[in-house]
Ligand SMILES: O=C(O)CCC(=O)C(=O)O
């Protein structure tokens with residue numbers, strides 16, 4: 001894996017360890033588990049990961065963005081910290097997506113929906129690897145980035161728009177909180 005080790009950091013990807021403490025991590029995991037987690041659905045297909053969302057939700061079955069419940073109080077201090085880390089106005093982070101990946105669950109190759117712009121994620125529970133790829137001619141250029149528990153990452157620019165990302169299935173449970181801003185309307 002020397003090629004990955006030597007690869008330059010992905011433009012548009014920033015990360016920060018220990019955005020939350022271990023005590024906060026336990027609180028957040030319990031709070032996520034207490035939400036109405038439901039299997040991710042995409043055009044009739046049901047994924048293994050469980051999700052709930054606040055602020056806005058993208059309905060993959062209907063293919064549109066819908067307004068959702070406001071963010072609960074317990075998420076607000078975490079959003080403050082996520083915004084400070086990403087150097088974004090806190091009010092820009094209008095969506096919070098909560099995910100639980102039970103053992104065997106992951107997320108396949110994708111780019112986040114174009115309705116959203118900045119993506120600021122927090123990892124909880126267990127280490128994961130976020131894989132990135134982009135097509136270069138007939139092959140894929142690839143980068144793998146560790147996501148340590150309690151650490152945050154920010155996808156913008158090329159990492160957000162030019163590369164796809166995925167998370168391989170894990171053998172222990174991982175939770176994540178992803179805050180997103182909306183893409184500015186051009187009209
Ligand atoms: O679990 C994560 O940290 C990332 C999830 C993700 O890529 C997504 O929901 O678009």
Ligand SMILES: [Fe+2]
Nearest residue numbers: 110111112165
């Ligand atoms: Fe994503």
